[in-house]
Amino acid sequence: MPMRYETPSTTREAAALLENEAGAAFVLAGGTDLLVRMKLGHIEPALLVDIKHIPAMSSITHSAKGTRIGAAVSGAELGEHKAVAKAWPGVVEATNLIGSDQVQSRCTMVGNLCNASPAADSVPAMIAAGAKAVVVSRLGRRTVPVEKIVTGPGQTSLNKGEVIEAIVLPARPSRSGDAYLRFIPRTEMDIAVVSAGVNLTLERGRVKTARVVLGAVAPTAVVVPAAARAIIGSRLDEGALEKLAAACSAACNPIDDKRGTVEYRTKVAGVLAKRAAKIAFQRAGGA
Amino acid sequence: MAAHLVSTTINGDAVEFACPADESLLSALRNRLGLSGAKEGCGTGDCGACSVTLDGRLVCSCLVLGVEANGRKITTIEGMAENGVLHPLQENFIEYAALQCGICTPGFLIAAKVLLERNPNPTETEIRYALAGNLCRCTGYDKIVRAVQASARELRQIEKRKGRKKKGKKS
Amino acid sequence: MGNDPSYTNQKFKVIGSRVKRPDGIDKVTGRAKYGADHNAPGQLVGLFLRSPHAHARIKKISTARAEKLSGVKAIITCDDLPDLTNGDTEARDILENCMARGRALYDGHAIAAVAAIDEKTAKKALQLIKVTYEALPHVTDVDDALKPDAPVLHDYIYTTGVEPKPKTPSNLCNVSEFGHGDIEAGFAEADVIVEKSYKTEQVHQGYIEPHACVASVSPDGTGELWVTTQGHFSFRSVCANLLGMDVAKLKVTASEIGGGFGGKTHVWTEPVALALSRKANRPVKVVMTREEVFRASGPASSTSIDVKIGAKNDGTITAAFAALRYQGGAFPGIWAMLGAMTSFACYNLANVKALGYDVVVNRPKVAAYRAPSAPMAAFAVESTMDLLAKKLRMKPLDFRIKNAAKEGTRASYGPVYGPIGIGPTLEAVKKHPHMRARLKKNQGRGMACGFWFNFGGQTCTDLNIATDGSVTLTVGTIDVGGSRASLSLIAAEELGIPYEQVRAHIGDTGSLGHNDMTDGSRGTFSSGMATIFAARQAVEVMRARAATMWDIPVEDVVWESGQAKATGKKHRKLKALSLADIAAASPNTGGPIAGHNESVPDNAGVSFASHICDVEVDPETGATRVIRYTVIQDAGKAIHPTYVEGQFQGGAAQGIGWALNEEYIYGDDGRLQNPGFLDYRIPVCSDLPFIDTQILEIPNPHHPYGVRGVGETSIVPPLAAIGNALSNAMGVRMDHVPMSPPRILKALAQLDG
Structure with a gap:
């Protein structure tokens, strides 16, 4: 059977198409992972549902109440949205780190999330930011914390007939900052060997709240509460940063593979978390 | 229905073609439309040799489906020279020896053109990162970056002259 | 003059100018036709089924369902490729590499x-072919392969070059x-000895095409092959030989080549594509995927090398030894031999021994x-040289x-050097401002x-002058990076005409005699020499034609500055005839004017380079950035300096990628x-700095212009x-290439501990 290609104009319609397809059905947003998997023969879809014709998925709305980024919004479009980039520099930078300029024209945060790679760049930053996914199906919609979406490499908690319509970022308190860093052997075009996202808010020069998330060190992105605790209440002094790094390294459960070793990932996770924390601190107005 | 009819605009011309839904835009360009300037170096978006623009944005045509081109505007390397006049980037790639084997050249030219349209005065670092999605194995990129820098200078001069002319007309 | 290759130190008019290449416009407009850009009427798509096993016995291949x-128009296995190699083991290895014969070796x-009629059908057919394998123990590491308990790949390989057998x-x-x-005596004389072992991992040429x-192949047994190659004549011989065709009945046309770097000097799918076409009675197009390129076409060796060098306290090396183990993949190669030959070639050594283990x-x-x-050999030797210099407290x-x-x-490796460039490149390093530039923290030079x-080899070139005075130069060496421009410059120089008046082409195998491949940095050296001689032959023809036109003895005609001139007072009224004048008259003076040369240019002129490199290391992540790089190399004579620089820069960039990732x-x-290309990490644009170059010109005495090969x-x-x-x-000595971030961080940790 030749593969079907559909271009619904509403999210509900997209969800129905996915639900009613008996064979392998996939959402096509940027296609930068999906089409590679098709090319390499890893998957043979019966149906692709192209979501780029759905208005609710193609826009960014940003206000004091929060930010909503449609599932079909490309990395390049997100990067060009000055207000979002100002409020969530870590999230935007992380998304903009995915692939080349060519890939940026197409790739999406939600695609990056649903591809469910442990090394996805935007995911640790989204989780650190407290992002939520708006999941739509025939039955309605639910809002799910991003960290609940990916359950393992290539695995998500989405049910058949469910599609993510948008990512929602919470309202941004003042004196907040986020940052994301990854390590790659080259300067571009690589998949993260290890990565760290940090989001924090300050009060009187000290860290009031923090979220620290690591990528590529476990089957899914890892939230590290101990690392957050290590810096909460501090002015991000060297001692706090060392504790943060140690907590991050302790939270790693990586594998040896073609991209890095257990030893390397464990050590560099702490290094990157420290560096990301410093940037987030500075962005929040800390000195 | 096995094949989809796709109506699109390529290098300013209205073009129609039919292709199965799982065929890449690159394959459609090369095998259905005779536009073989875009090259397949990897087929997985890692080399940039198949770069084209889709509604003005730089993409790897191997990572776009042919059916997605419906109703969109595409430009390829074949549309870069206008009426037989080479774009300054094309001139400078030859002049500065920014190509050796030339297989990556169409992709680099498309990517560099998009860069200079968005950022007419890029730094060396900006050029290097903007072209990081295009692999070249012959040149070590040295002469490519120099050709882009020279083209940026030239294009700024051209814009300046245009600006002066417009001003001249107004006054 | 004539065909004397000796260097003459002539003054040049156009050689050394930076002209535009003739294939430039086609390559910036997308018109240039590469391997995959050609189509034949009625062509089929050819695809390969490849072994998922590193080593296996192939018990059965069942193609019935696929057929x-x-x-589906044709399916072939080794049964369709009978062994016609007649004891030629090299050819037999090529045949077995192109299509497994009873066992999968990698x-x-x-x-x-x-x-099949299209890619989808061909893919489906591959899925329907059932292969029964019996997996065998495998070995991929060069040192492991030499261990006594290693699985032995071939029962017919008995080590040669050792006694007793x-x-x-x-x-x-x-x-x-x-x-x-x-060397034993030499090491006994040494005050200081350094001994160290190194490993380098396998790399791929990484051409983008x-x-x-x-x-x-036609029913009458004639065939045509359009192919991206560094040597279409060699491809013709190999394919015809393997398929039992007459060499002259196979015409090979070389496409524009999208990079080769050695990887396109060998056949991979081509003989099989011809066999498919022969069986299907239709043209067959085969394009490798990137994955196939990496898995099944020519990488370079991984190696394991021991080096020992001894010197006196004054810095004189007394003895040098290296044992170099190179794997050639699943078939015997000469790779360790080449490593052994090159390892100590830069130095003047009284006692030296290099052993190559293939x-x-x-x-x-x-x-x-x-x-x-x-x-790889240079990595081991030059690293050891630095270690020894440090021990001697000398500057490296x-x-x-x-x-x-x-x-x-x-x-x-044997010969006695003529004039060479190693000393001058080192002196140039000493004078170079790069050596005095300040370094910052975590940086090193x-x-x-x-x-x-470098190599000469068989060459055959044809130069034809049209009646309007324009010149067609047909060469048989593939243009991998601008040689058509360089060779046109040479023809223009010899004929005394503008560069633009010459058009160079790569002839197909039907248009010229055999040419060796573009390898060994030979393209501009050997085809350049043949072009000089072909042009000089054409000049002789033109002298004779001028003599006919003037009706004077040919001895009275000289060729100067692109013109025929009559010598002697009695001819002083005769106005000089330009190339165009003589060409215009040619239909009436004896027909077309041409020059040919068939030769085996020898003494390609050895080549030396010295490089300077600054790096910055992030001690917390082990990431290395190359922040400044300078290449100084002897080119003999740079015909087109910009393209020579391009070769220097491209080689350096490939070496940087090899070194780091x-x-x-x-x-x-x-x-x-x-x-x-995602995980085989060749350098991207943002990984590299500008690569500075300095061309030295120490003339090769065995080329009229002094040219040496420059490409490699x-x-x-x-x-x-x-x-x-x-x-x-x-402060850490890296002994394992690539010097990747995990390896660097590990080395730094060991330094701390």
């Missing part, structure tokens, strides 16, 4: 091939020895890669200058030297884990230059 699939080894087969194909003097061809493993058949085998540069080879030095032989990663199952040497020094720079930045 029944509608749209992950990616071709098992069967299909020709071994009684059992092994993975060690050959041991080659080079050198002179008495995958292998591609269109093969078409080894087979379960990996793809190794192919040449730009100065094949030299970079001064230590090298003190021991550099010079005219009259007996090279470690290193330098290293490199050598490559590129490597084949095999799993325990013997399967290649990174067959793609620049890949030789970077591995060591970066290793030395890293050592100076971090």
Whole structure:
């Protein structure tokens, strides 16, 4: 059977198409992972549902109440949205780190999330930011914390007939900052060997709240509460940063593979978390 | 229905073609439309040799489906020279020896053109990162970056002259 | 004049100018036709089924179901490729590499091939072919392959080059020895000795254009092959030989080539494409995927090398020894031999010995890669040179200058050098501002030297002058990076006409006699020499025509500045005739004017380079950035300096990638884990700085213009230059290439601990 290609104009319609397809059905947003998997023969879809014709998925709305980024919004479009980039520099930078300029024209945060790679760049930053996914199906919609979406490499908690319509970022308190860093052997075009996202808010020069998330060190992105605790209440002094790094390294459960070793990932996770924390601190107005 | 009819605009011309839904835009360009300037170096978006623009944005045509081109505007390397006049980037790639084997050249030219349209005065670092999605194995990129820098200078001069002319007309 | 290759120190008019290449416009407009850009009427799509096993016995291949699939026009296995090699073991290995014969020798080894009406059908057919394998133990590491308990790949390999001859087969194909003097005595004389072992991982040439061809065999046994290749004449011979065709009945047309670097000097899918076409009676197009390129076409060797060098306290090297183990993939190669030959070529050594161990493993058949085998040997030797200099408390540069080879030095691989460039490149390093630039924290500077032989080889060139005075130059060496411009410059120089009046083409195999491949940095050297001689022959023809036109004896006609002039007072009224004048009259003076040359230019002129490199290391992540890089190399004579610079820069960039990030990663199952540009990490634009170049011109005495090959040497020094720079930045000596972030961080941790 030749593969079907559909271009619904509403999210509900997209969800129905996915639900009613008996064979392998996939959402096509940027296609930068999906089409590679098709090319390499890893998957043979019966149906692709192209979501780029759905208005609710193609826009960014940003206000004091929060930010909503449609599932079909490309990395390049997100990067060009000055207000979002100002409020969530870590999230935007992380998304903009995915692939080349060519890939940026197409790739999406939600695609990056649903591809469910442990090394996805935007995911640790989204989780650190407290992002939520708006999941739509025939039955309605639910809002799910991003960290609940990916359950393992290539695995998500989405049910058949469910599609993510948008990512929602919470309202941004003042004196907040986020940052994301990854390590790659080259300067571009690589998949993260290890990565760290940090989001924090300050009060009187000290860290009031923090979220620290690591990528590529476990089957899914890892939230590290101990690392957050290590810096909460501090002015991000060297001692706090060392504790943060140690907590991050302790939270790693990586594998040896073609991209890095257990030893390397464990050590560099702490290094990157420290560096990301410093940037987030500075962005929040800390000195 | 096995094949989809796709109506699109390529290098300013209205073009129609039919292709199965799982065929890449690159394959459609090369095998259905005779536009073989875009090259397949990897087929997985890692080399940039198949770069084209889709509604003005730089993409790897191997990572776009042919059916997605419906109703969109595409430009390829074949549309870069206008009426037989080479774009300054094309001139400078030859002049500065920014190509050796030339297989990556169409992709680099498309990517560099998009860069200079968005950022007419890029730094060396900006050029290097903007072209990081295009692999070249012959040149070590040295002469490519120099050709882009020279083209940026030239294009700024051209814009300046245009600006002066417009001003001249107004006054 | 005539065909004397001796250097003449002539004054040039156009040689050395930076003209635009004739193929430039086609390549910036997308018109240039590469391997995959050609189509033949009625062509089929050819695809390969490849082994998922590193080593296996093929018990059965069942193609029945695939053959029944509608749209499938031919399926072939080794049964369709009978062994016609008649005891030629090299040809037999090529045949077996192109299509497995009863056993799969590496992950990616071709098992069967299909020709079908389209790609989808061909893919389906591949899925319907059932292969029964019996997995065998495998070995992919060069040192492991030499262990007594290693699985033996071939029962017919008995090590050659050793006494007594071994009684059992092994993975060690050959041991080659080079050198002179008495190293034991030399080491006894030494005040200081350094001994160290190194490893380098396997790398791929990484050309951006995958292998591609269109093969078409007619029922009458004639055939045509359109192919991306570095040597269409060689491809013709090999394919015709393997398929039992007459050489002259196979016409091979070379497409524009999208990079080769040695990897397109070998056939991979081409003989099979021809066999598919013969069976299907239709043209067949085969384009490798990137994954196939990595899994089944020519990477360079991985190596394991021991080096020992001793010197007196004054810095004089008394003895040098190296044992170099190179794997050639699943078939015997000469890669260790080349490594052994090049290892100590930069130095003037009284006592030197290099042993090359050529080894087979379960990996793809190794192919040449730009100065094949030299970079790994240079990494080991040049790293050891720095270690020894440090022990001697000498500057590494001064230590090298003190021991550099010079005219009259007996090279470690045998010959006595003529005028050579190693000394001058080192002196140029000393004077270069790069050496005095300040370094910051975590930065280090290193330098290293490199050598490559260069090659001449069989050449056949044809120069035809049209009646309007424009000139067609037809050569048989593939243009991999601008040689059509260089050769046109040479023709213009000889004929005394503007560059623009010459148009150079690459002839197909039907239009010229045999030309060796574009390898060994020979394109501009050998076709350049043949062009000079062909042009001079054409000049002789034009002198004769001018004599006819004037009706005077040919002895009274000289050729000067692109004109025929009559000499002697009695002819002073005769106005000089230009090339165009003579060409215009040619239909009435004897017909077309042409010059030919068929020759085997010898003495391509050895080439040396010295590189300087600055790196910055992030001590917390082990990431290395190359922040400044300078290449200094002897070109003999730069015909087109910009293109010479391009060769220097390109080779350096490949060497930098090799040094830092590129490597084949095999799993325990013997399967290649990174067959793609995502995880086989060649440098991207933002990884590199500008690469400065300095061209030295020490004329090759055996070329009229002094030309030496320039294409390969620049890949030789970077591995060591970066290793030395890293050592100076971090205080750690990296002995394993690539010097990737995990390896650097590990080395730094060991330093702390």
